[in-house]
Amino acid sequence: MIRFEAVSRRFGQGRPAVDRVTLEVPAGQIGVLLGESGSGKSTLLRMANRLVEPDAGRVLVAGRDIAGQPVEELRRGIGYVIQSVGLFPHWTVARNIATVPRLLGWEASRIAARVDALLRLVNLPPEEFRDRLPAELSGGQAQRIGLARALAADPPLLLMDEPFSALDPGTRRDLQAELRRIHAETGKTILFVTHDVEEALVLADRLAVLDHGRLLAEGVPRDLLADGAGPEIRRLFGESGLALHRLATRAAAALATPGDAASLPALPEGATQKDALLLMLEQGARAVAVAPDALLRWDDLVRAR
Ligand SMILES: Nc1ncnc2c1ncn2[C@@H]1O[C@H](COP(=O)(O)OP(=O)(O)OP(=O)(O)O)[C@@H](O)[C@H]1O
Numbered sequence: 001m002i003r004f005e006a007v008s009r010r011f012g013q014g015r016p017a018v019d020r021v022t023l024e025v026p027a028g029q030i031g032v033l034l035g036e037s038g039s040g041k042s043t044l045l046r047m048a049n050r051l052v053e054p055d056a057g058r059v060l061v062a063g064r065d066i067a068g069q070p071v072e073e074l075r076r077g078i079g080y081v082i083q084s085v086g087l088f089p090h091w092t093v094a095r096n097i098a099t100v101p102r103l104l105g106w107e108a109s110r111i112a113a114r115v116d117a118l119l120r121l122v123n124l125p126p127e128e129f130r131d132r133l134p135a136e137l138s139g140g141q142a143q144r145i146g147l148a149r150a151l152a153a154d155p156p157l158l159l160m161d162e163p164f165s166a167l168d169p170g171t172r173r174d175l176q177a178e179l180r181r182i183h184a185e186t187g188k189t190i191l192f193v194t195h196d197v198e199e200a201l202v203l204a205d206r207l208a209v210l211d212h213g214r215l216l217a218e219g220v221p222r223d224l225l226a227d228g229a230g231p232e233i234r235r236l237f238g239e240s241g242l243a244l245h246r247l248a249t250r251a252a253a254a255l256a257t258p259g260d261a262a263s264l265p266a267l268p269e270g271a272t273q274k275d276a277l278l279l280m281l282e283q284g285a286r287a288v289a290v291a292p293d294a295l296l297r298w299d300d301l302v303r304a305r
Pocket residue numbers: 011017035036037038039040041042043044195
C-alpha cells in the first residue's frame with residue numbers, strides 16, 4: 001500500500017535526517033516507525049504526503065510514484081493526524097470534522113450523516129459533541145475528533161505522527177485500544193510514528209526501528225524481539241525490559257496446560273504472558289486460569305524461551 005524505496009533527505013550540512021530507507025506497509029496493516037528523538041521518523045512519514053520531498057529514492061502509494069501526482073489529489077487520499085491535533089478553535093466539532101467533505105463539495109445532509117457516523121466510530125455521542133467548540137474538549141476527546149476528521153473522506157491511508165504523546169497514560173492506553181478497534185472496523189492502512197516502545201508493541205503489525213536516519217530493523221514485532229536481537233535493538237528496548245516486552249507479544253494461552261483452573265485468578269481472553277506475570281505477582285499466585293480448564297503455571301512462564 002505504501003512503499004518507500006531507498007529514500008534519503010538531508011537538511012543543510014551534516015548527516016542525512018533519513019538515509020536510504022526502504023520500507024513497506026502492506027494494505028490494511030498498521031506499520032509503526034519507532035526510534036529516539038531525531039532518528040528521522042517524522043521526516044520519513046512526511047514524505048508520504050509530500051510535506052517533505054526526498055532528495056533521492058521514491059515513494060509509492062497504492063503502487064503509484066507520488067512524485068508525479070498533484071499534491072492536492074494525493075492528500076485527499078491520505079488522512080493526517082498529529083500530536084497537537086490542530087482543530088480550528090472557532091469552528092464546532094462538526095465543522096472541524098467536515099473540513100474535507102466540505103472542500104469536496106458534499107451535500108449538507110451527507111456531511112451531517114458522515115459527521116454523526118464518525119463521532120459514533122470514535123465513541124463520542126453525536127448529540128453531545130457535534131456542537132461543542134475545541135476548547136470544550138479534553139485532550140483525549142480532541143484527539144478523537146482529530147482522528148474523525150482524518151477519516152472524514154474515507155481515505156485508504158492514515159499517517160499518524162505521535163498522536164497520543166501529549167495524553168496522560170490512562171487516556172493514551174484507551175486511545176491505543178480504540179485505534180486498534182477502529183483499524184479492525186475500517187481496514188485502513190496506517191503508518192504510525194512513536195518513540196514509545198510499549199505503544200509500538202501494542203499497535204504494530206509491522207515495526208520499523210530507525211536510528212540516525214537509518215533503518216535498523218523491520219518486521220513483525222515478535223521476530224524483532226526474538227533472542228537474536230542485535231545490540232542496537234537491545235539498547236533501544238533496554239536489556240532488562242527486553243524479556244518483558246517479549247512476554248507482551250506472546251499469548252498466555254500458548255503456554256497453558258489442561259487442568260482444573262476454576263479456583264485460580266482468571267486472565268481475560270486474549271491476555272499476553274506479560275498480563276499473566278503481572279496477575280501472578282499481584283495475587284501472589286503460582287498459577288492463573290487461561291480458561292476454566294486450562295492454567296498457566298509460574299514455572300512454565302519463567303522457563304519459557
Ligand atoms: N525542516 C527541517 N529543517 C532542518 N532540519 C530538520 C527539519 N526537519 C527535521 N530536521 C532534522 O532532521 C532530523 C530528524 O528529524 P525528525 O523530526 O524526522 O526526527 P524524529 O525521529 O521524528 O524526532 P522527534 O521524535 O523528536 O520528532 C533531526 O536532526 C532534525 O533536526
